[in-house]
Amino acid sequence: MKRIGSNLRPAEPKPHRNLRNIIRYSEEQKPHNDYPRRIISPPTPKECCTDENREVIGNVRELDGFKFCYKLCTVCGHAVRFFYPAIKSNDKVVREYRAWKRYSAQ
Numbered sequence: 001m002k003r004i005g006s007n008l009r010p011a012e013p014k015p016h017r018n019l020r021n022i023i024r025y026s027e028e029q030k031p032h033n034d035y036p037r038r039i040i041s042p043p044t045p046k047e048c049c050t051d052e053n054r055e056v057i058g059n060v061r062e063l064d065g066f067k068f069c070y071k072l073c074t075v076c077g078h079a080v081r082f083f084y085p086a087i088k089s090n091d092k093v094v095r096e097y098r099a100w101k102r103y104s105a106q
């Protein structure tokens with residue numbers, strides 16, 4: 001017997017299938033930039049991982065209203081997802097977040 005609603009889609013389908021984190025932190029594998037498929041990165045950043053040594057890989061992407069990009073240390077290959085501060089965004093999520101922050105600061 002079929003349950004009612006079993007053919008309905010899940011309440012919250014994942015819209016970001018292509019925006020999953022592509023960074024794989026690994027000690028065994030050598031750092032390797034295979035953007036946009038995968039980035040093999042050392043598990044921890046070192047002294048070389050400064051803002052100057054990190055370069056943006058690929059294009060800026062958007063996730064839940066927040067813009068981000070992948071940044072890679074050119075010395076050791078350590079990768080991070082860098083989220084831009086949402087300063088000029090008109091996105092609804094950001095507006096609501098700001099409103100909530102303003103409210104909670106009072």
Ligand SMILES: [Zn+2]
Pocket residue numbers: 045046047048049050053073074075076077078
């Ligand atoms: Zn580094």
